[in-house]
Amino acid sequence: MNYHLLGPEIAVATLGLLILAISLLLPSRGKSTAGYLATAGLIAVLMAVIVNFSQEAVFFAGVYQIDRYANYFRILFLTAALLIILMSSRYTSLFGERKSEWFSFMLFATAGMMIMVAAGDLITVYVGLELMTISFYILSAYLLNDHLSAEAGLKYLIIGAFSSAVLLFGMSLVYACSGTTVFTEIYDALRAGPQRPALLAGMVMMIAGLGFKISAVPFHMWTPDIYQGAPTPVTAYLSVASKAAGFAVLVRIFLLAFPAASWDWHLALAVLAALTMVIGNLTALVQTNVKRMLAYSSIAQAGYILVGLIAANTYGLKGLLFYAMLYVFSNVGAFAVTALVEVEEGSTEREAFNGLGRRAPMPAAVLTICMLSLAGIPPMAGFAGKFYLFSGAIQAGYLWLAFIGLLMSMISVYYYLNVAKAMYIGTSRQEGLITLPFPVRTALWICLAGTIFLGVYPGPLSELTELAVQLFSAV
């Protein structure tokens, strides 16, 4: 057994605990140390995962699987966590005394996600999911004196607990029908056995439970309030990483555990995806708060990504993985600038962005480019991602879905450009350039470079995704 392959999860969890301890022991609660320690630790773990990318192993009779697919998502989560920690270097001052614990919870959430994507059975998925979700309950309410943040935390707790219950109930029904919780064994058991309504109910409930995590319509209701209320870096992490983890699990379960014959879930998901794209984009059109607008936009993005699972062919799955990765760069870039404005102006209303093009040319350019990437305008990364996703969809015969998706993504340009308009022709009350701390500047440059590079030259990442999805080629 190559137990060192479990190192990343262990390291991240230990790092979280270490920072928690440091915040108790060091003077002024180790505020300055915690950030550096988290950054350095995450970089080290990320390097280790990249070096061991192609090493695969199955642990504990299929319960835990380290494969390229899991490694791909581990890279994604670690990159996202790093970017978020960098971008929030100024924002964390709002947390006051509780700053260093914030890093701990970020790391626990990351560990939870890493467990989710490597899980080979339902119980492990659930454990990882809860580790992630409970960390997020705390993180969403981290601005204690802001009633919106407190409200977000409470809402997330109630609705999140409810959705976890639904998911768990679905899992138990699947267990009842198959007699096992390990994916590969579920597959074998169900292929042999007869069709059962209970299994169908279990699958539907699992779609609902995971649909909550990826905020697909109609399980999206919590998203706008919580995205708007939670501290901006948390919202960013919630939108890129928690969503990606949800997708990773959804794909693994639905392609590996449920044989295609048991229920044709493709069409049901296709309808959900279409609704998600339409409702997310149309509601985003009328938002005046940028954070809330990005929340609706993230619902719409979930719709696009879901198309990859529905297509369930090589292009579609590669598109799903590709899109999840570029979404990290583009969305974190967008939220990083939003966080900057929030700290500077105390608001995330669109008026707060007025004149940003003059006061902070570089962040304004990053926000514009990242949002255009989300809208799928070439040469930004979003276009390449959508090209894969919708090529997959058309190949699988879902022409109508591609139609809706592409039309909606063009409509989305309207609300993204409205922000660009405020930045470039709006006039600001305040004058003078906004100074950027070094970590924030670094994060912005990484997001910008990632967004443009993946769009202009998608080749390398596309080959990485190809390796990651080989797992499903047998299905």
Add this chain to the structure above:
Amino acid sequence: MYDFPILSITWLLPIAGALLITMLPRTQEGMIRAVAAACTLGSLVLSLMVCFGYDPETGGMQMTESIPWIRDLGVNYALGVDGISIPLLLLTNLIGFSAVYASWHTEERVKEFFVLLLLLISGVMGTFIATDLFIFFLFYEVVVIPIYLLVIMFGSSKRVTKEYAGMKLTIYLLIGSAFLLVGLIALFVKGQALLGFPTMDIGTLAGADFPVAFQVFVYCLIAFGFGTLLSMFPFHAWSPDGYAGAPTAVSMIHAGVLKKIGGYGLIRIGLLLLPAGARYIAPLIAILALGNVVYAGIICLAQKDLKYIVGYSSVSHMGYVLLGIASVNLISLNGAVMMMFAHGVMAALFFAMIGNLYHQSHTRNVSDFGGLAHQMPRLAVGFMLAGLASLGLPGTVNFIGEFTIFVGAFGIYNVLTILAISGIVITAVYILRTLGGVLFGPRRSEWDHLQDLHGVDLVPLLVLGAAILIGGILPFTLMDIIQSGVGQLLGQIGPGQIGGIF
């Protein structure tokens, strides 16, 4: 033939210029303008070298470059030019170069202006030289966003606000491109199924034998996409408002070359890849073309704002191009390509002159002017040259284009062609009336303070005016190149029957 990647350098020069300008300090405005001028001049010279280095005898794609780009999608970074793309590449650079000079007097946010302008020029150029669908689309949409930002930052609000104009233009073009993209992805997926390997190369895809029903369906999609860009009736409403709101340089590039991407796409992708679909839909396109020529022409008669007149007139003239494309024969297609070139230089010259006048007088109403030829004789020359080219006077390059289209189209659609020729009369009415009202008549003293064209202002007039006249008197060089491209394309798609939709 050249032994260096001439096409890559041509489109990368403006990008390099834009990067250089972002590094210059904001206050160095003279330097910023100089960099922009130098880069566009370099591209112009290179595209002239392409034009004269091209061998029409051999024909086909020349000066090709190809680098594998995305393996699993079969995408190559592939460039090349043939007889259809060369005139348009040349046109882009003529106008791009002139546009830099036409906006020499931009005073606010000079840095942003020239960065965006150079990106725009570069993107337009790329669409004409890409021979790979993916790369083509990459360039195609790159242009949309700089245009939006240029319009809202530097445009002017008269009848409609610049924010409205910019957003209308952007959304129209993007919705069109959504349909186009569905069509292109469908082509790619079907091509992969038929050929057995993924490819985005236009030449290779042309070898796939797409079923007729599929061709018709996809041609409808891309005709909608490219048609919107070409301001095909009834999807033209963005064009006059967009031009009116846009700053001079954007109007020049948009009316001059960007629209032509629509026509180019219909020929290069529509006709070459989907010949059966194109021929099936052709009569419908011809009827819509008549809508452009007559309907937009009549609207033009009622316009009072100079930019709206040129805006609607450009919609009207695109009808000729569409008619040429819909006739699918050697003569009509030669005419269509020639007309795209001719209309481009003419419209750009018109907008440059209007921009200069507006910059000084802050009005564009025809009725506010009169007798300007007294104060501004050189500007008057520019206006007259553009106006007479617009109504297709022999001796200008527009005559060559229009005449060729009508000759080619008459054999296919007799009635429609005769009706379309009436467009010339309509054009003559509004153009001559406008020019008479603005330039001639008694001297009006309120305009005595206006300065005639001088110094750098003369560059657009000289460059574009020369193109109009040289193209009109000596059309052979360009026509030979166009003919070699169109002839080869028609040879590839083979003969076929036009019609079927009605």
